[in-house]
Amino acid sequence: MDIEGFRKAGYQAIDRICDYYYSLQKLPVVAQVQPGYLAKVYHTRLDALAAPQREQSGIQLDEQPSMHRAGDGRDGLGGETLGLGDHFMNSSAEGGGVIQTTASEACIVVCVAARSLYMRQHPDAKLEELVIYTTSQTHSLGVKAGLVLGLEVRIIDVKAEDDFALRGEALRTTLETDVGKGKRPFIIIATVGTTSSGAVDRLGEIGEVLKEYPSVWLHVDAAWAGVTMACPEYRGTARLEDINKFATSFGTNFHKWGLINFDASMLWVRNRKHLTDALDVTPEILRSQQHIAGVVIDYRNWHLGLGRRFRSLKVWFVLRSYGVEGFRKHIREGIALNEYFASLLRDFPDISIVTPPSFALTVFRLVPCGSWDHSAPITEELLNMLNRAFYARLSARSDILLTQTVLNGMFCVRFAVGATRTTVEHIDIAWEIIKEEALIALKDSELKVDSSQGVI
Amino acid sequence: MDIEGFRKAGYQAIDRICDYYYSLQKLPVVAQVQPGYLAKVYHTRLDALAAPQREQSGIQLDEQPSMHRAGDGRDGLGGETLGLGDHFMNSSAEGGGVIQTTASEACIVVCVAARSLYMRQHPDAKLEELVIYTTSQTHSLGVKAGLVLGLEVRIIDVKAEDDFALRGEALRTTLETDVGKGKRPFIIIATVGTTSSGAVDRLGEIGEVLKEYPSVWLHVDAAWAGVTMACPEYRGTARLEDINKFATSFGTNFHKWGLINFDASMLWVRNRKHLTDALDVTPEILRSQQHIAGVVIDYRNWHLGLGRRFRSLKVWFVLRSYGVEGFRKHIREGIALNEYFASLLRDFPDISIVTPPSFALTVFRLVPCGSWDHSAPITEELLNMLNRAFYARLSARSDILLTQTVLNGMFCVRFAVGATRTTVEHIDIAWEIIKEEALIALKDSELKVDSSQGVI
Structure with a gap:
């Protein structure tokens, strides 16, 4: 669009709201549909069952479900698009x-459920x-869940040689040690696409280790990278098969890159x-016949608060507007642009890509191996000082x-693609800026090294 | 409006979004203002400092603060309107x-902080x-906080003769007993305007008792009724003075009646x-110079999640659109309409108002004292069966x-006023419906009592 x-479409939406208020007095106070009606409509209209494959011309919503509280949170819309197994769907009557x-x-919720x-x-x-259990690369949501629940959080170190992913062996060793001390592991938060570097924990290895710890809940947080699973070619990298096989719960944010x-x-x-x-x-006060009969899913019992907004409508609007193919195109373009960005970095001798580019994220730093020619050796400390100066220059810019x-311990700069309107031209402009600041930072550091013999 | x-205004908003997207490429990526700029603008423009007293013609927002993360959550807007003490304001540099x-x-958050x-x-x-600690009349948010945090919840019984409000003596007795058993009271959730009957816990008495328990946090939940404090004449009933004197935290939902x-x-x-x-x-990854210097309030450290929406804008829009006087008018009208409704009930002999009408809520039930003339005495059980049948009739209607x-133990029906467009005519219509169903329910019950001698 x-x-x-x-x-x-915006004017039309405003007009509809006005029509609604003009007709409000004539409308019934109570919804005229029974809980479950929407699912039935969906199942008899196959074209509406899943997200459309192609972009829809204009936005239409034949069945406006906002009057129907239980219509919220359509799990099928996103779940089928990502390739999640049927056992995660509401239709399985067990998962959802x-x-x-x-x-x-979401992380607090699964920690509460697991506890x-x-x-x-x-x-x-x-x-x-x-x-x-988390790793040193887990988003701070892990530590925060521990703070909220007042429970201990064990942070497992990961290695650069594993691209900062959690391996089964490290998990096994930690669990054995802790259990030996009388600790009770009850949940591990694994990540597909860490915030820092896009690392993907080895879910297959983790799943195998957890077979010996059946009371430990495996939550897979793919807040940023989970949407890539909409594209079949990235499901391997995102470890979809292991998620379907081992994960007790799985989360991804459609509001990040989706x-x-x-x-x-x-x-x-x-x-x-x-x-x-x-x-x-x-x-x-809140009981209804449908609730008692188990017909209605009361989502307030699936999360922390008791009230909730009607958010599935906007998910539906976006998926209907883009279609699954349009959604995939957006993801693929982000990854392609990041690959293009990484190729530019590789041609610049004084920049080092720290971890392999992951999805639409590249992590890099200045390592002046080519042009560095001083009496002082390049220590990690000097590199961090150089890169902090480099990043400070970039941060001072408004463009x-x-x-x-x-x-x-390595100070790095993150470059992530994800906005809808980013094109090759934006990457080229960004690269010119980065190069410009890199050259100045390198030159500045040489001057400082020259004048003070090693102390920047 | x-x-x-x-x-x-809606068309204008859509146009502004379109203009934004057309000019997006020319806009700087990074905000061109410093954290704190908005507060300075507010303080130099007194007309924008507080919510306007009168309705503004049209909606204008001179300082669009959406680029400024720390501008979110303007506590002054609502807090000053409600008459909260300065010590609860961000400007106090201690409260906020x-x-x-x-x-x-909010309740989970204060329980986490208190714990x-x-x-x-x-x-x-x-x-x-x-x-x-909660009472039998506390909203289920108290029990839910206990479930989420895995902590014990003590539910203190309250008495009909106290209009279902918590008294200091009941609290003192419970605390003494529990502490004697080795329990550790750390928070009490008191309510101004309970969901069931609009009861207002005796905050003054509670505050006095808690002087002996300085480690116990007093949270006052006024989710529904807190907005009445916008009107000076209801601040006594809502116990504003005690809130300002004793409460460690105070919450109200502007999305209920506000x-x-x-x-x-x-x-x-x-x-x-x-x-x-x-x-x-x-x-x-998220640290900034301002954060380190303490200039910026990072609201993510004030709640459960890490991300948040920019919600203060809609608060500002509504208060600007209505003005404080318009807001008060809305509250006063709701209370007046409820008083009118209660006066209609009082003229109907077989209806009993269970608790004194509280703000815009009336709780009532059928008590056929006038017309009841059977061999079977009216037991509480029979009354509940009668009122369940009455309520079932009302629930079956769509109007x-x-x-x-x-x-x-008394089954009751709740009548609450709060919608913007409710008028005397709506109350009259509602009353006709309630009377109609009451008469049928009473007649039905007489037939059943007659035919089965006491078993409805």
Whole structure:
């Protein structure tokens, strides 16, 4: 949809809201449909069952489901597009999907469910013995879940030689040591596409280790990179098969790289009962016949708060507007542009790509191996000082926005593609800016090294 | 603003979005303002400092603050309108306000902060000893906070003769008993305007009792009724003075009765450091100069998730559109309409108002004292069966939506006013429907009692 198409659709949306208010008095107060009606409509209209394969001309929504509370959180829309197994779908009647506010809240939710399940299975356990497992590359959502729940978080170190991914052996050793000390592992948060460097934990190895620890919940956080699974060719890299085989829960944010505005954090679980067993509070005042009969899914028992917004509509709008092929094109373009960016870096001798480009992310730093010619050797400390100066120069500019990270002590710069309108020209412009600042930073550091013999 | 005014403003908003996309390429990537700029603008433009007293003609937003992350969550807008003390405002540099997603999430947040504070003060405490206090009338958010955090929740019974409000004496007795058993009270969730019946806990008495328990955090949940404090004449009923004197934190939902669309759940705390001490995770990647210097408030350390939406803008739009006087008018009209409704009930002999009408809520049930003339006495059980049948009739209709509640065993019907467009005519129509169904329910029950001698 182009800008003028958006203007037309936007005016129509405003008109519909006005029509609604003009007719409000004549509308019934209570919805005239029964819970479950929308699923039936979907199943009889195959073209609406899944996200359309191609872009729809204009946006139409034949069945406006906003009057129907239980219509929220259509897990099939996103889940089928990503290739998730049927056992994660609401239609399985055992697993299910729900839109959470953020990946961090999804992480808290699964930690609550896992803790609750563990405590039911081990009534003698003390909360003080429970441990959440993450790696040094896990997003701070892991540490935050520990802070919120007041539980211990064990951060497992990962190695540069493994591209900062968690290996089965490191997990096994840590679990054995901790269990030996009386600790009780109950959940591990693995990552597909870490924030720092796009690392993908070795889910197959992790799954094999966890066979010996059946009480440990495996949550796979793919907040940023999960959307790549919409493209069949990236499902291997994103370890979809292992996710379907081993993950107890899986989450990805459609609001990061997935075209949908914040917030649309998708969470799927293998067993929805683990959520409701942990979180269901249904006071008399909110009970309905359908709830009692189990016909309605009450999503408030699937997340932290009790109220929720109707977010699935915007997911539907975007998938309908782009179509699955359009969505894939967006992902593929992001990855192609990042590959192009990485190819530019490779031609610049004083820049080192720190980890292999992952999806649409490249992590790099200045390593003046080509032109460095001083009496002082290049220590890691000097490199970090050089790169901090380089990044400070980039940060002072208003025409580019990059972020920093530290990978096992190495200060690095992150370059991520993901915006809808980014083209080759934007990459070229970005590269010119980066090169310009790199050359100045390198020159500055040489002057400083020359004048002070090694101390920048 | 009328419907055509909305249409005009809506078109303008769509046009602005289109203009934004047309000019996107020319805009700087990084915000051209420094953190704190908005507060300075506000302080130099007194007309924009507080919510306007009168409705603004058209909606204008001179300083569009969306580029400025720290501009989110303007606590002053709502807090000053409600009459909260300065010590709850961000400007106090000690307290502060933040928009949370729901009152239930706000409740989890304060429980986390209170637990974290308690555990720092009592390093020998075990999580298993901690207790959250609520009453039998507290919203299920209290029980849910306990489920999420895995902590014990003590539900204190309240009495019909106290209009279902928590009294100081009941709290004192419960605390003494629990502490005697080795329990560790760390937070009490009191309510101003319970969901069931609009009860207002006796905050003054509670505050006095808590002087003997300085480690117990007092959270006041006024999710529904807090907005009445915008009107000076209801501040006494809503116990504003006690809130300002005793509450450690206070929350109200502007998305319930406060004209703002879900979600806009306001939370104020007396000491913001208690939130950040409990929740701050700032990884290297997200650090900024301003954060390090303490200039920027990072609201992600004030709530459960790490991301957040920019919700203060809609609060600002609504308060600017209505003005404080317009906002008060809306609240006053709701309360007046409820008083009118209650007066209609009082003229109907077989209906009993169960608790005094509270703000815009009336709780009632059928008590056929006038016309009941059977051999079977009216037991509580029979009354509940009668009222369940009455409510079932009301629920089967599509032209009215009422909710049920159970107050110390009494099944009751709730009538709440709060929608923007409700008028006297709507109350009259509702009353005709309620009367019609009441008469049928009463007649049906007489027939059943007659035919089966006491068993409805």
